[in-house]
Amino acid sequence: MKSSATRRNFLKSAVLASAPLLAGVQARGAGQQAETPANGTGRDDRAKWLAIVKRVSQPVLEAASQQRLRATMPVEAAPGFEEIRRESTHLEAVARLLSGLAPWLEADQGSDPAEEALRNRYREWARLAIHYGTDSKSPDALNFGSNQQSLVDAGILALALSRAPNELWAKLDTTTRENLVQALTRTRSLQPGFNNWLLFCAMIEACFCKFGQPWDTVRVDYALRQVQEWYKGDGAYGDGPDFHWDYLDSFVIHPMLLNILDAVQTMTNRWVFLRKTVEERAIRYAAVQERLISPEGTLPPIGRSLSYRFGILHHLAEMAWRRSLPDGVSPAQVRSAMTAVMTRMIEAPGTFDSNGWLTIGLAGHQPALGETYVSTGSLYICAAAWLPLGLDATDDFWRAPAEPWTAQKAWNGVNIPADHAIQD
Numbered sequence: 001m002k003s004s005a006t007r008r009n010f011l012k013s014a015v016l017a018s019a020p021l022l023a024g025v026q027a028r029g030a031g032q033q034a035e036t037p038a039n040g041t042g043r044d045d046r047a048k049w050l051a052i053v054k055r056v057s058q059p060v061l062e063a064a065s066q067q068r069l070r071a072t073m074p075v076e077a078a079p080g081f082e083e084i085r086r087e088s089t090h091l092e093a094v095a096r097l098l099s100g101l102a103p104w105l106e107a108d109q110g111s112d113p114a115e116e117a118l119r120n121r122y123r124e125w126a127r128l129a130i131h132y133g134t135d136s137k138s139p140d141a142l143n144f145g146s147n148q149q150s151l152v153d154a155g156i157l158a159l160a161l162s163r164a165p166n167e168l169w170a171k172l173d174t175t176t177r178e179n180l181v182q183a184l185t186r187t188r189s190l191q192p193g194f195n196n197w198l199l200f201c202a203m204i205e206a207c208f209c210k211f212g213q214p215w216d217t218v219r220v221d222y223a224l225r226q227v228q229e230w231y232k233g234d235g236a237y238g239d240g241p242d243f244h245w246d247y248l249d250s251f252v253i254h255p256m257l258l259n260i261l262d263a264v265q266t267m268t269n270r271w272v273f274l275r276k277t278v279e280e281r282a283i284r285y286a287a288v289q290e291r292l293i294s295p296e297g298t299l300p301p302i303g304r305s306l307s308y309r310f311g312i313l314h315h316l317a318e319m320a321w322r323r324s325l326p327d328g329v330s331p332a333q334v335r336s337a338m339t340a341v342m343t344r345m346i347e348a349p350g351t352f353d354s355n356g357w358l359t360i361g362l363a364g365h366q367p368a369l370g371e372t373y374v375s376t377g378s379l380y381i382c383a384a385a386w387l388p389l390g391l392d393a394t395d396d397f398w399r400a401p402a403e404p405w406t407a408q409k410a411w412n413g414v415n416i417p418a419d420h421a422i423q424d
Contacts, residue, residue, distance in 0.1 A: 042332070042398035045339045046389070050115060052346050053386055057101065059356045060093050060380060061122055064129035067140045069093070074353065076360055076367070077375040085375035088149035091142040092377030094129050095157035100311075100383025101126065102163035103321055103390025110393055123167050130172060134179035145186030149373065154187040155200025156381075158207035159256070162263045163390075169211055181213055188216075195240035196248055198223035199256040206263035220264060224271055227257065234421040235284030246303020250289060250315035251381065254282045258318065277424065279324070284422045286319040287326040290334060291419065295408045297340030306362045307369045307379060310342045314384035320397055321387040328417065332400035335388070339402075342385060358382070 063069040069090050077085040098105075105123050109116055133142040144150050161169050161180075172180065184204050192201050202223035208215035230238040239248045257278050261271060292299055299312055306312075319325050320334050345351065350365030352358060358379040360370035391397050409416050 041402070042335065042400060043393070045335055045402070046393060046398050048339060048343060049386065049389060050118065052342055053101070053104075053383075053389070054118065055346070055352075055356070056358065056380070056382065057097055057122065060097050061125040061129060064094055064132065064140060065125035067132050067138055069129075069140045071139070072355075073376060074355075074357055075376055076370070078370050078372045081372050081375075084147075087143055087147045088153065089375040089377035090140070091133070091144070091150055091153045091157075092375070093380045094133055094142065094377075095153040095160060096377070096381040097383045098126055098129070098160035098168065099156050099163065100381070100386045102160045102168060103387050105167045106164035107390045107392065112393070126168060127172060127176075130168065130180060131176045134176060134183045136179075142183070144183040145189055148190055151187045151190040151192060152197060152200050154184050155203040155256075158184060158204045159259055162203075162207050162210055162259055165210065181208070184208070193240075196252045196256075198226055199252060199260065202260050203256055203263075206260045209267050210263040217270070220260065221271070224257070224260065224274060227253065228274070228277075231281070233424070235281045235288060237281075244303060247305065247312045248303075249285055250312055251305060251308065251384075254285055254315045255318045255384070258282060258322075280422065280424065282315070282319060283324060283326050286316050286324075287329060287419075289313065289316040290326075290329050290337060291406045293337040293341060293405055293407055295411050297337070297344045299341065301362060304371055305374070307360045307366070307374055309345050309362060309379070309382040310338075310385040311381040311383070313338055313341060314381075314387075317385050317387040321390055329406070330400070330403055331395070331397035333403040333405045335397055336402040337405035338385060338388075
């Protein structure tokens with residue numbers, strides 16, 4: 001583990017590196033363009049992202065690869081809920097971390113030897129985590145089907161497999177693949193809530209479809225159709241029949257809809273009629289998310305699950321990775337905004353405990369933000385922000401110089417176009 005001095009140096013360098021970006025847009029008269037940061041290169045930002053990846057991922061993957069995850073990972077939870085969360089937290093940590101790492105693990109080899117060494121090590125550790133996690137004889141066997149929470153994270157693990165079909169499925173040995181299918185199948189006995197949980201059921205079945213396993217079309221059809229009934233307008237879905245001010249559209253709903261449709265289309269065109277509508281709504285929600293990032297790299301602290309930190313940016317990351325950003329929103333401005341958010345969050349004192357594990361909080365350690373369903377493993381959904389690392393370093397997302405994002409432009413007098421709702 002890194003020493004305290006090393007951690008302080010990391011935080012200091014991250015803050016200093018982000019300073020040109022945050023200061024780059026100067027106050028201008030209306031109609032004038034904001035100043036682009038001179039030193040904000042995509043290569044610099046990618047290095048920052050990879051430093052964050054390593055800082056967050058290393059404790060989980062290293063322990064899981066050695067069958068020591070249960071022995072070493074702390075279980076922080078709401079007072080009185082520690083024991084019940086202990087049943088699910090380890091599956092949460094593995095599944096959620098892999099779902100965000102998957103595109104990067106799956107990507108072709110790049111030209112940076114240091115990045116490739118890290119990627120190859122994490123690929124091997126990820127497969128070992130799945131191997132031991134689905135082996136009932138391992139001390140790190142994960143709990144599938146024995147508790148309600150495991151339905152959620154089995155769905156998130158299925159999402160990871162679908163995003164990295166070569167590295168996290170094809171390269172598994174036969175026994176591990178069989179154990180993995182059995183583990184995911186065990187969650188069919190659990191009743192999902194009448195909310196976003198329907199999508200986790202559907203994601204598991206869509207994953208089975210993608211990999212040629214027996215799958216339940218009814219679970220997919222029900223989830224896809226029901227979620228459309230909960231659409232509220234202008235890119236926003238309800239998490240169930242009612243609308244809530246939170247980030248569930250980003251954490252779960254939009255990314256799951258897109259990935260479920262991707263997985264099943266390898267076998268059937270049954271739900272192709274939904275594709276255009278789902279994508280148009282996803283593009284609008286990405287536009288809203290980008291506008292919610294303040295000039296200082298913050299997000300409104302609204303709704304539940306705020307301790308998932310930059311996992312809030314899951315959907316924006318998804319659309320950047322898909323190269324499906326809204327018109328007028330450049331990949332470079334999204335990268336710049338996301339870098340500012342992640343840097344600000346990761347450097348907040350108390351974000352990690354003394355052994356490098358994430359703590360509950362949005363900006364540092366804020367245990368009161370931990371709802372009763374939140375525990376240490378839950379926090380690793382923050383990895384969802386890393387999806388664009390699956391794009392090659394030569395992609396526009398990484399190649400272009402830093403750009404101010406919409407809120408920076410607006411609050412510094414740039415004559416930006418008006419924003420409009422979509423009509424659907």
